[in-house]
């Protein structure tokens with residue numbers, strides 16, 4: 001039987017107070033054992049609005065922005081009103097065509113500060129619309145008559161990169177029946193996996209105005225001196241805590257930030273739903289000159305890091321009955337579309353030649369639900385095309401179950417997802433937050449959001 005957790009205050013340890021700020025590594029998140037982990041999960045049966053406008057945490061020198069922003073909040077009720085005078089008319093028309101009319105709480109707080117030219121740390125719930133906020137800043141800054149890279153968005157995974165590129169291109173297109181007379185904004189996706197040769201020629205011939213890149217591809221292009229960032233006006237690092245906590249990406253991102261430090265004329269934006277030890281991070285940004293001294297930390301609704309509409313449950317079962325337990329749970333929930341998260345196989349287990357849990361689980365689900373649902377797979381070892389196919393299948397209509405590692409947990413917007421199952425418990429509370437955040441996105445009715453964990457006992 002799956003059990004709903006009693007409603008109590010959510011206390012995810014996303015930040016730890018410490019007097020020894022210098023000694024702490026950035027984004028070191030305490031690992032929790034499963035018992036601790038379950039203790040901090042919560043359930044919210046009552047449906048509440050997304051969040052009320054929370055406090056704006058700004059550095060002392062930027063309190064005027066907090067005041068300006070608060071005054072603006074009271075007046076502006078549409079994205080058009082907030083963006084007026086900053087974002088070109090044809091982009092505003094596109095926004096409305098797509099259906100982005102009313103700002104989210106997060107956008108309401110962030111956009112005035114972003115347009116003021118401040119460096120920012122956007123720290124807000126999963127699904128709160130951070131992508132649109134920084135893209136609107138980019139469109140306000142870009143000169144489409146100039147053929148040079150003016151905005152760079154760094155992402156941790158190809159999947160997130162593809163998604164950000166798609167939204168950026170949607171906004172760049174001309175509105176229906178309107179010829180803006182403007183040169184269209186060009187966007188290049190530099191996401192590892194093939195095609196980099198073609199991108200090199202493109203970069204040399206006519207540089208795009210926006211580049212969306214994974215850290216590895218970006219470094220490759222910079223090393224080959226084909227990517228020139230001298231005209232860069234906006235630098236965005238999305239899912240910044242993930243990049244900093246990835247051993248493969250951290251040294252490159254540090255080098256990049258130091259190379260293009262706040263001494264340059266551009267605006268720097270960091271975004272994530274989780275910034276552990278955020279005070280320490282803000283301090284490091286200033287000290288390392290990754291941002292200017294008046295960087296603004298926009299922390300929306302800090303007491304509620306997850307959308308309140310998500311219900312959380314757990315199920316305890318014997319280790320050798322985990323597969324059957326999940327099948328039973330899926331049968332009783334009958335989710336329209338779900339993601340089942342499995343932890344990545346350890347190097348030790350790979351070397352020992354063990355069969356991956358994800359492979360076993362995929363086979364079990366194929367056998368049990370293959371006839372009525374599409375069963376899809378997303379994991380690191382798949383090639384670029386396979387991964388892209390899985391995500392696009394997931395976005396098509398129809399029932400489906402996606403079995404995935406944490407690669408699908410960061411930033412990927414799958415609004416049709418109604419249920420999340422943690423077949424393996426996430427390693428940390430931050431992993432939990434991002435997995436759970438794949439549901440609770442804005443387009444679905446909140447009542448259908450569920451996150452379930454299976455906790456096995458020996």
Ligand SMILES: Nc1ncnc2c1ncn2[C@@H]1O[C@H](COP(=O)(O)OP(=O)(O)OP(=O)(O)O)[C@@H](O)[C@H]1O
Nearest residue numbers: 100102103104126127128129130131132273411413
């Ligand atoms: N103003 C808006 N009105 C309606 N929908 C919006 C608005 N802004 C964003 N959205 C939609 O909300 C969903 C979540 O947005 P987005 O992916 O930017 O969230 P996020 O804050 O980056 O989340 P995460 O932390 O999970 O990456 C997307 O489907 C997006 O299209």
